Amino acid sequence: MAQQPDTVTRILDTAEVLFAERGFAETSLRNITSKARVNLAAVNYHFGSKKSLIQAVFARYLDPFTVRFHAALDELEARHEGDDIPLEELLETMARSVLEVPAERHSLKVFMRLLGLAYSQAQGHLRRYIQEEYGSVFTRFTELVRRATPELPDAERFWRLHFMLGTVIFTLSGLDALRDIAEKDYGEHVSVRDLVRRLRPVVVAAMNAPLPEPLPAQREAG
Amino acid sequence: MAQQPDTVTRILDTAEVLFAERGFAETSLRNITSKARVNLAAVNYHFGSKKSLIQAVFARYLDPFTVRFHAALDELEARHEGDDIPLEELLETMARSVLEVPAERHSLKVFMRLLGLAYSQAQGHLRRYIQEEYGSVFTRFTELVRRATPELPDAERFWRLHFMLGTVIFTLSGLDALRDIAEKDYGEHVSVRDLVRRLRPVVVAAMNAPLPEPLPAQREAG
DNA sequence: TGTACATCAGTGAACGCGCGTTCACTGATGTAC
DNA sequence: TGTACATCAGTGAACGCGCGTTCACTGATGTAC
Numbered sequence: 001m002a003q004q005p006d007t008v009t010r011i012l013d014t015a016e017v018l019f020a021e022r023g024f025a026e027t028s029l030r031n032i033t034s035k036a037r038v039n040l041a042a043v044n045y046h047f048g049s050k051k052s053l054i055q056a057v058f059a060r061y062l063d064p065f066t067v068r069f070h071a072a073l074d075e076l077e078a079r080h081e082g083d084d085i086p087l088e089e090l091l092e093t094m095a096r097s098v099l100e101v102p103a104e105r106h107s108l109k110v111f112m113r114l115l116g117l118a119y120s121q122a123q124g125h126l127r128r129y130i131q132e133e134y135g136s137v138f139t140r141f142t143e144l145v146r147r148a149t150p151e152l153p154d155a156e157r158f159w160r161l162h163f164m165l166g167t168v169i170f171t172l173s174g175l176d177a178l179r180d181i182a183e184k185d186y187g188e189h190v191s192v193r194d195l196v197r198r199l200r201p202v203v204v205a206a207m208n209a210p211l212p213e214p215l216p217a218q219r220e221a222g
Numbered sequence: 223m224a225q226q227p228d229t230v231t232r233i234l235d236t237a238e239v240l241f242a243e244r245g246f247a248e249t250s251l252r253n254i255t256s257k258a259r260v261n262l263a264a265v266n267y268h269f270g271s272k273k274s275l276i277q278a279v280f281a282r283y284l285d286p287f288t289v290r291f292h293a294a295l296d297e298l299e300a301r302h303e304g305d306d307i308p309l310e311e312l313l314e315t316m317a318r319s320v321l322e323v324p325a326e327r328h329s330l331k332v333f334m335r336l337l338g339l340a341y342s343q344a345q346g347h348l349r350r351y352i353q354e355e356y357g358s359v360f361t362r363f364t365e366l367v368r369r370a371t372p373e374l375p376d377a378e379r380f381w382r383l384h385f386m387l388g389t390v391i392f393t394l395s396g397l398d399a400l401r402d403i404a405e406k407d408y409g410e411h412v413s414v415r416d417l418v419r420r421l422r423p424v425v426v427a428a429m430n431a432p433l434p435e436p437l438p439a440q441r442e443a444g
Numbered sequence: 445t446g447t448a449c450a451t452c453a454g455t456g457a458a459c460g461c462g463c464g465t466t467c468a469c470t471g472a473t474g475t476a477c
Numbered sequence: 478t479g480t481a482c483a484t485c486a487g488t489g490a491a492c493g494c495g496c497g498t499t500c501a502c503t504g505a506t507g508t509a510c
Contacts, residue, residue: 040464040489041465169392202431206425209428215419
């Protein structure tokens with residue numbers, strides 16, 4: 001019966017945009033509540049604290065993402081009937097799951113900037129929260145990647161996955177600035193779909209790169 | 223004759239560490255001046271404002287870096303006598319220049335975290351400052367990369383360079399956290415040298431990846 | 445050599461401001477008997 | 478059907494606090510004549 005979203009939703013909608021634009025410390029509750037046309041005390045009433053509001057903003061993306069990603073992996077595993085799943089399909093499935101959730105809300109950019117901020121927050125109560133709440137689906141994913149790339153040493157796979165995480169988060173979280181430059185210099189407007197298309201061969205090639213030459217003067221004792 | 227570094231140096235030394243640990247907004251001048259054992263008003267006396275202090279912290283890394291990088295590129299160009307320089311050598315030279323400056327001060331981690339923060343700061347007065355002050359050396363570098371990879375369309379090269387920038391900054395700026403995980407899970411202690419060794423084949427493979435398939439239903443009018 | 449003045453690094457205390465949070469309160473709705 | 482009470486969303490004003498910055502000042506050193 002509400003003509004406009006309720007207070008909780010208005011706070012979350014406004015907060016995620018402001019957080020993504022300027023960061024967490026630089027966004028005050030007064031910024032959020034005045035833009036959301038909501039009483040200042042409403043944030044503490046509904047969420048308890050600014051910290052909890054930040055986590056709630058993340059949960060609204062990550063909860064549906066983990067559900068979808070688990071479902072997509074279930075389907076992928078069923079389709080391959082216990083065989084190893086090719087790396088390309090795993091990456092494709094992950095990309096699709098990441099894109100689906102914010103696509104519903106026209107806010108992929110916000111989602112990615114939030115992820116970028118979460119990782120660049122130094123002391124990282126946020127990174128810890130994300131790790132605790134959503135770590136299991138990533139553990140499942142990396143295990144499937146392990147089976148898809150048996151030739152890679154575990155440590156090497158770990159580092160390469162994080163290299164690629166860096167590529168994706170850095171690029172998509174700074175997308176607006178990069179897009180402006182690219183558009184000015186090369187006259188091409190870059191959509192997210194286009195960027196994913198460009199990322200695909202790069203990520204695959206990076207994961208399949210030859211192993212690094214071993215460190216020189218490093219020998220086992222004995 | 224000074225038994226300890228002067229006030230300006232003590233402020234800069236302390237500020238860069240605290241900024242790297244917790245970010246700019248989360249570090250107050252009181253944090254910095256009390257840890258540096260310096261009067262609170264000294265920051266504004268010597269630097270004018272907190273914003274200028276932040277820029278001074280960056281300048282202390284970026285000024286020597288640009289000097290060294292230009293010199294290294296001079297030498298590389300002289301050695302190749304006008305011929306195109308192979309991509310591997312260009313990347314190697316860049317890596318060496320980045321590593322040399324903070325190596326003198328045992329602070330590569332700080333340097334990288336600062337770069338990561340600069341890029342994740344949303345409104346980016348900092349990114350603008352860095353672009354204005356130090357953009358020319360990167361323009362020179364990308365021009366050399368262009369000659370080394372003539373088969374890549376300009377836009378594709380632009381995006382791949384930024385993909386790799388993301389990999390490097392994300393990895394090195396979050397190095398401590400990643401290193402802890404890697405050490406716990408794989409029992410390997412990872413040095414920066416080791417990480418650069420692992421990055422090399424990945425970056426080269428990424429830059430040399432096959433071109434993406436063209437976007438489907440995208441056709442010129444007429 | 446002596447005096448007057450200028451310069452400069454540094455200081456201690458205060459300024460006003462915006463911050464996250466709290467608190468007593470209102471008014472609407474639901475529930476018990 | 479009526480009354481008493483509980484619950485809950487929301488409010489307006491204030492709280493104390495830490496922030497970046499400013500200001501009048503000190504004391505040491507350098508410079509001019």
